Amino acid sequence: MSDKTGMAPIRDAAATGVLSIDAMGGDLGPEAVVSGLALAVKKIPAIRFIVHGDKPTLDALIAKRRGLSDHCTVRHADDIVAMTDKPSQVLRTGRDTSMWSAVEAVKSGEATVCVSCGNTGALMAVSTIRLRKLPGVNRPAIAILWPSRNPSGFNVMLDVGADIRADAEDLVQYALMGMSYARNGLGLDRPRVGLLNVGTEENKGRTELKDAHDRIEKVAVDNGFDFVGFVEGGDIPGDRVDVIVTDGFTGNVALKTGEGTARFVRDMLAEAFRATPLSKVAALLAMSSLKRLSRRIDPRRVNGGVFLGLNGTVVKSHGSADETGIAAAVGLAWNLSEAGFSERLKARVAAATATLEQTAPEAET
Amino acid sequence: MSDKTGMAPIRDAAATGVLSIDAMGGDLGPEAVVSGLALAVKKIPAIRFIVHGDKPTLDALIAKRRGLSDHCTVRHADDIVAMTDKPSQVLRTGRDTSMWSAVEAVKSGEATVCVSCGNTGALMAVSTIRLRKLPGVNRPAIAILWPSRNPSGFNVMLDVGADIRADAEDLVQYALMGMSYARNGLGLDRPRVGLLNVGTEENKGRTELKDAHDRIEKVAVDNGFDFVGFVEGGDIPGDRVDVIVTDGFTGNVALKTGEGTARFVRDMLAEAFRATPLSKVAALLAMSSLKRLSRRIDPRRVNGGVFLGLNGTVVKSHGSADETGIAAAVGLAWNLSEAGFSERLKARVAAATATLEQTAPEAET
Structure with a gap:
């Protein structure tokens, strides 16, 4: 009961179960993120991560937690999106940030769901530009x-x-x-x-x-x-x-x-x-x-707002999330990944768009 | 401390201190309203009411509370605004309701503030039609x-x-x-x-x-x-x-x-x-x-939403208010009455409207 997250039990175990983690965005820094990943691994042994951020820092933090490195691939990113950065600025100059890299791994199909505690506006902007909106949304x-x-x-x-x-x-x-x-x-x-x-x-x-x-x-x-x-x-x-x-x-x-x-x-x-x-x-x-x-x-x-309406799923964790909060966001991302949520949502929107076009009022057709 | 309502202490005691009460509108009926008035009188001995509604019912309820009749003038109204009545319908056919009568007593200057637990939409409609908006609002x-x-x-x-x-x-x-x-x-x-x-x-x-x-x-x-x-x-x-x-x-x-x-x-x-x-x-x-x-x-x-921007003050109590809630709304009405709030608000809006006209952007002048 105590660690119930309200999520449905995992039913489809077909997905590869790799999540893409922006480790640099939160208020508490990469230490809290890596602790959250370690917590999540205890509950979900099958989980794997691509972790984006400063490689030396992340390697050291991951090495401190026994067994965690078996679940992680670290991908180096030079830069960080700050909480005060404007979305438009991140779109122009943010290609080397851990956030961009984390979204990119979903775009390329290496991971199913991206998790970030970074700046909401910037994360939405990068996700929309890289993953693109679903047709009809x-x-x-x-x-x-x-x-x-x-x-x-x-x-x-x-x-x-x-x-x-x-x-x-x-x-x-x-x-x-x-x-x-x-x-x-x-x-x-x-x-x-x-x-x-x-x-x-x-x-x-x-x-x-x-x-x-x-x-x-x-x-x-x-x-x-x-x-x-x-x-x-x-x-x-x-x-x-x-x-x-x-x-x-x-x-x-x-x-x-x-x-x-x-x-x-x-x-x-x-x-x-x-x-x-x-x-x-x-x-x-x-x-x-x-x-x-x-x-x-x-x-x-x-913890975890989910971006809906894109080609791929992004979970936005609270900026101030501690390890418990990060683990909750990662658990949510895992459940959505295992349910094949991105594909199901896409199919749902496609089918409904067809219906909507049939039922739209005359004036709008 | 225990009965602190968050209101400022009464400073101007010049006003006549008569409140106009719609006794019929609430979910709990006139019994709860009259109990609330009795509670308010205990705290504010100088308070006086014009109570609107079915006279035989109200006379009987008021007579049951020792000393309350000295504070009350009952004004008979044949009809009641129901919670489901539409505002437009009340405006057309609501002249004999206790709500209409209660607002009218503020319009005529017999009372300073009106209190009702009735239907919000109808109360706002009747108040706006009878009291009219302040110039500039x-x-x-x-x-x-x-x-x-x-x-x-x-x-x-x-x-x-x-x-x-x-x-x-x-x-x-x-x-x-x-x-x-x-x-x-x-x-x-x-x-x-x-x-x-x-x-x-x-x-x-x-x-x-x-x-x-x-x-x-x-x-x-x-x-x-x-x-x-x-x-x-x-x-x-x-x-x-x-x-x-x-x-x-x-x-x-x-x-x-x-x-x-x-x-x-x-x-x-x-x-x-x-x-x-x-x-x-x-x-x-x-x-x-x-x-x-x-x-x-x-x-x-x-308890008590206050209608602002009219020539006169109306306090809307929760429809489900019990005697404690009614007494709180009445206490709020009393404080506003004693502060000469209606006149002060009118002066404030008038002065500011003049300033606003000077500072409005060119395109809107």
């Missing part, structure tokens, strides 16, 4: 797992910040991609998809949302998912839906508001336990139960 | 208080759902109105105002946000507030700002996501305490500390 999206009341323990939400806007057609694509992710990532046969709005009545909200509502309803049957219609912010951690579809601006605000609120409540709780001698004793007695709670809502356990 | 907004790390215990956020969109000019108005509310409602001399975005760099986000950023920066100095620039979802419960400005769609999603997350964490915590015999003992020992925490993050204590 206008805007790629970032999907995250959100702790919820559902039996799997999680919901999927997208887009949480790949783009700052989305039109009706993008939202339909997000519904399809999110559904495919929930199926392969959470192991749900028939995911329930909802469209985020400020009310649940069908006549409410912005025009593009009403339009997207009708179009998602149409594609739901053919694509084997249930469309529950409009959902509200309160449903994001709830059990009414499995996949929450929204534009990247709203999704990013919701994500950060939720994280901030959870952190606020946690800090207030810690303060409450320090308040009196009795409450301090209580904190000791409740320790194991509180640890369980803390694990349930620990953002490190669901 | 295009879109009224709903402002709420959000539990935060700030010394006052709260931040102000607006708009949380009066409208589903806002252009740059609206956002500038929201900044001014939210600042005035923070000054009069939270007693802050120099509120710090932030504009909600998906990053804090100045070049990020939608065009209207960049435009609003520059314009709010210009009006900040003349209006005595600090503009901290862009803020993110995580700052909503934080201590970087006092006022968070956003459009009604984003604000509503953030509000409901935050509420949903807090509820989720609270439920998980309760579950953790029920998990083992030891944790059950711990819950008993920590009871008083946990109650304090629960009070700190209790949404009922900050």
Whole structure:
């Protein structure tokens, strides 16, 4: 139970199981990344990595962990993408960075999934330029797992910040991609998809949302998912839906508001336990139960935004991820790799694009 | 401490102190509303109410609470606005409702502030039609208080759902109105105002946000507030700002996501305490500390969205508010009434509109 990541059990073991790791991007440096890889290897002995970054540093760090070098191929990169680098600048001058090299290994087919804790904007830009968008996808999206009341323990939400806007057609694509992710990532046969709005009545909200509502309803049957219609912010951690579809601006605000609120409540709780001698004793007695709670809502356990809509899968880990967070992102990448997710998503989008072209309103054909 | 509402102490005692109460709109009916009024009277003996609704019912409920009738004038209304009534329908046929009557008493000057737990859309529609928008205000907004790390215990956020969109000019108005509310409602001399975005760099986000950023920066100095620039979802419960400005769609999603997350964490915590015999003992020992925490993050204590931008102030209480929630909304209304908030806001908007017209970009003059 304690190391459950909410991922479905591995079913297809056909893939080669090589992940491409950008070891240089995170706030805590390559040491945290290599520790995370070592943690992941303990849980998944079959895993293999191509690790990108400064070779002398990485070789030394890997050598310190017994047996880890058997799982790793180190690929040297001279340069690092900084958290403050602008995406456009990285596209122009970033060919020698560990991030670029890590994405390149997915492009060349040497690895199935790329993992990086680097700068989100730069990673999205490099991934889009090198892997290219799937035919039929206008805007790629970032999907995250959100702790919820559902039996799997999680919901999927997208887009949480790949783009700052989305039109009706993008939202339909997000519904399809999110559904495919929930199926392969959470192991749900028939995911329930909802469209985020400020009310649940069908006549409410912005025009593009009403339009997207009708179009998602149409594609739901053919694509084997249930469309529950409009959902509200309160449903994001709830059990009414499995996949929450929204534009990247709203999704990013919701994500950060939720994280901030959870952190606020946690800090207030810690303060409450320090308040009196009795409450301090209580904190000791409740320790194991509180640890369980803390694990349930620990953002490190669901570390990993997945870029959807490209030819290949990229997992973006939190910049501040420690070894636990890195191991979670690597575990997620492994599960997606083993499920053959990139290929399945591609097939899903291709089939749906054909259907969409048939059902699109006259004015748009 | 235990009944602190985060409101500034009352300083101007000049106003007449009559509040207009729609007693029929809430989910729990007039009984909860009258109980809330009785609670408020205990804390604020000078308070007086005009109570709108079914007179026989209200007379009977008020008579049951000793001394309450001295504070109340009951005004009969035949009809009730239901939670499912559409705003347009209420505007056409709602003249005999308790909601309409309650707003009318502010319009006529008999009361300073109106409080209702009714249907938000209908209340906003009736308030806008009867009280009319302040000169210079295009879109009224709903402002709420959000539990935060700030010394006052709260931040102000607006708009949380009066409208589903806002252009740059609206956002500038929201900044001014939210600042005035923070000054009069939270007693802050120099509120710090932030504009909600998906990053804090100045070049990020939608065009209207960049435009609003520059314009709010210009009006900040003349209006005595600090503009901290862009803020993110995580700052909503934080201590970087006092006022968070956003459009009604984003604000509503953030509000409901935050509420949903807090509820989720609270439920998980309760579950953790029920998990083992030891944790059950711990819950008993920590009871008083946990109650304090629960009070700190209790949404009922900050019950009351305030409609800003109209000729007169309307407080919207949660539909599901119980007597504690009603009393909090009434206490908020009282503080705003005593601060002469409606007049101050009007003066602020008038002065700023003049400045704005001078500083507006050429293309828009």
